[in-house]
Amino acid sequence: MKRMILLIILTLIFTAGCNQKSPDTKSFAQCLTGQGIKMYGASWCYHCKQQKAMFGQDWVLINYIECANPENAEKCKKAGIEAYPTWYINASTRVKGKLSFQKLSKLTGCKFE
Helix, strand or coil: CCHHHHHHHHHHHHHHCCCCCCCCHHHHHHHHHHCCCCCEEEECCHHHHHHHHHHHHHHHEEEEEEECCEEEEEEEHHHCCCCCCEEECCCCCEECCCHHHHHHHHHHHCCCC
């Protein structure tokens, strides 16, 4: 009887975890890109890698400038990029460092759910 109750409890816990809605990174990434928001980074940058991983497969939707690429060096210099990652929100707002979805949402107005 105890095994049966334990099995039921474990099943409920497992199915509750499976039914949780995952965040909609696709819509969020599309909103960021649609607003002209860019992330400047470098392939060797640890925090850039973490930021990319947060978006998973939807990272490809982000407007990303790879500053370690010699073709983009002038772009990064003109944008005043001094650290990686740097999120370019608009002409007067650049934010350095890895940002949470909530922080990006607050800065940009793009909803993250």
